Amino acid sequence: MTPTKKWYQDVTLYQWMVVLIASVGWVFDAFEGQLFNIQRNQMLAEILHVAPDHPDVRRWGDIFLGAFLVGGSLGGIIFGWLGDRWGRKPTMVLTILFYSIFSGLTYFATSLWHVGILRFFVAMGVGGEWAVAAALVAEAVPQHARAHMSGLFHSTSIIGTWIAAWVGLAFAADWRMAFLVGIAPSLLVLWVRARVEEPERWHAAKVKAASGDTAQLGSFRDLLTNPRWARNALLGMMLAAVGLGTFWAVTVAGQDLAKDFLVRHGVGMAEATRRAKFAYGNVQAIGSGLGMLAFGPLAVRLGRRRTFVLYHVASLIFVPLTCFLPTSYGMLLALLPIYGFFTIGIHAGYAVYFPELFPNHLRSTGTGFCFNGGRLLASPMLYFSGWLKARMDLGPAISLMALLFLFGLVFIAFLPETKGQPLPE
Known part of the structure; x- marks a missing residue:
């Protein structure tokens, strides 16, 4: 009897690296989303000049959470489309820059409209990164390992939640510094640009679309x-x-x-x-x-x-x-x-x-x-x-x-x- 192949056999170092890069992007994705939930009472109380338990703090927190959900939905659809049109690599770079830079800019927020706009753009990057990274992982890894590695990729989001909690504890008295830390994921862009290659499947789809054999990309x-x-x-x-x-x-x-x-x-x-x-x-x-x-x-x-x-x-x-x-x-x-x-x-x-x-x-x-x-x-x-x-x-x-x-x-x-x-x- 031929022994059953383990799912991780024949997975190359490059394929593991793709999953790692996609996972790190998703970790910071979850981090940016959770950081606001942890810091919002202190931030909104300061901007509104009220106590943290004031009803307006919760009301505006819920409004901005709603804006985050809408921004994430819009960003996921737009950047998912760009992931097919432009390719997985450049779109992933753009989504990471979106959620990290706009999170870092929250350091300078002094009014409610600043917070609303910045959270909306952070959400667009957060929603878009997952769609592109999930497609990239599915295409880059072998068929026999796809379910395991795609599930592993998504599971790393829990690490982002923990990191957000740790940053919240470290900067409990200074919400601005906590959000400034949010710019750190932009460094991941250098790794993506240097190491990630467009999947052969995307190149093949681009050729077919150009020749008219399939509909246009995205x-x-x-x-x-x-x-x-x-x-x-x-x-x-x-x-x-x-x-x-x-x-x-x-x-x-x-x-x-x-x-x-x-x-x-x-x-x-x-x-x-x-x-x-x-x-x-x-x-x-x-x-x-x-x-x-x-x-x-x-x-x-x-x-x-x-x-x-x-x-x-x-x-x-x-x-x-x-x-x-x-x-x-x-x-x-x-x-x-x-x-x-x-x-x-x-x-x-x-x-x-x-x-x-x-x-x-x-x-x-x-x-x-x-x-x-x-x-x-x-x-x-x-x-x-x-x-x-x-x-x-x-x-x-x-x-x-x-x-x-x-x-x-x-x-x-x-x-x-x-x-x-x-x-x-």
């Missing part, structure tokens, strides 16, 4: 009028909307669940808040990271669609269990990693699956359309979840919003299986 008309690609794009967008909507409505609520539990059991608000941040940022985050890492290997064994089904069904089970079952704080801490494993682990599946749904001349465009179109569709959940939680107990509200995972099961039923198949030409 053609939205082809994406949305060709029945095969349009079906994948629209269903993929809806699938992403489920994961991104439940992220805001369910996943991030792990911190609120912990704080609510502690307060109900007699812990003071300040101590409950501190312990809840640890529960979410460390305990649940460990499960989230493992869930993302596990998606690739499970997708190889079970197939992409069955793995998505597993994560969605498990989320439907473990979210209400985490909301209602714990009778002690220790039990809640034991459930939160499982809660994070499935609810956030789904996101690694988008990096594995979406690039496999589109041909060479539409891969970056289609991937960006799915993920960032889904982000735009999911953005109302940010406000709806807050409205619902204000009108009913936290556990029932979160469990009710977890029913969104049912829609994911419907969408995945109509999408194709890509396990063991080459990328579409």
Whole structure:
């Protein structure tokens, strides 16, 4: 019997380097997004000349978070398109410059409109980098390693969250310096320009487009009028909307669940808040990271669609269990990693699956359309979840919003299986 080849066998040093570069870009991508969440109370209180707990701080924080979601959606679609038109390498360079330079410029912000514009442009870079990097990784690595390495690429986002937390602690008294650190990722551009090569698949697609054998690179008309690609794009967008909507409505609520539990059991608000941040940022985050890492290997064994089904069904089970079952704080801490494993682990599946749904001349465009179109569709959940939680107990509200995972099961039923198949030409 011929021994089964390990997924990492025959992966070249260059291919590992591409995954590393894409991952570092995605790490800083997540860092730039989370830094504002950590520093926004101090920053907005200073700009508004009010106390950090003033209602205007939260109101403007939510407004800017909404602007970030819109900017990320627009940037992901535009830069995804440019990734096909211009190539993966120059577009990745531009997205990194966008999110790092505009984050660094936040150091000089003195009014609300400065913050709004800068956050919008940071978001454009953040949304665009993922789409291009996901396409690049899928095209650069061998077929037998694609699911593992794409899942590994997406999983590194958890490192960006941790770095943002560390920077926030290091510059707790100076939000301007924290944002100035955000310019550091621009140095990654030098590495990208020096080492990354355009995938042969992109060059082949460029030749075919020039000869008229296929539609133009990044053609939205082809994406949305060709029945095969349009079906994948629209269903993929809806699938992403489920994961991104439940992220805001369910996943991030792990911190609120912990704080609510502690307060109900007699812990003071300040101590409950501190312990809840640890529960979410460390305990649940460990499960989230493992869930993302596990998606690739499970997708190889079970197939992409069955793995998505597993994560969605498990989320439907473990979210209400985490909301209602714990009778002690220790039990809640034991459930939160499982809660994070499935609810956030789904996101690694988008990096594995979406690039496999589109041909060479539409891969970056289609991937960006799915993920960032889904982000735009999911953005109302940010406000709806807050409205619902204000009108009913936290556990029932979160469990009710977890029913969104049912829609994911419907969408995945109509999408194709890509396990063991080459990328579409």
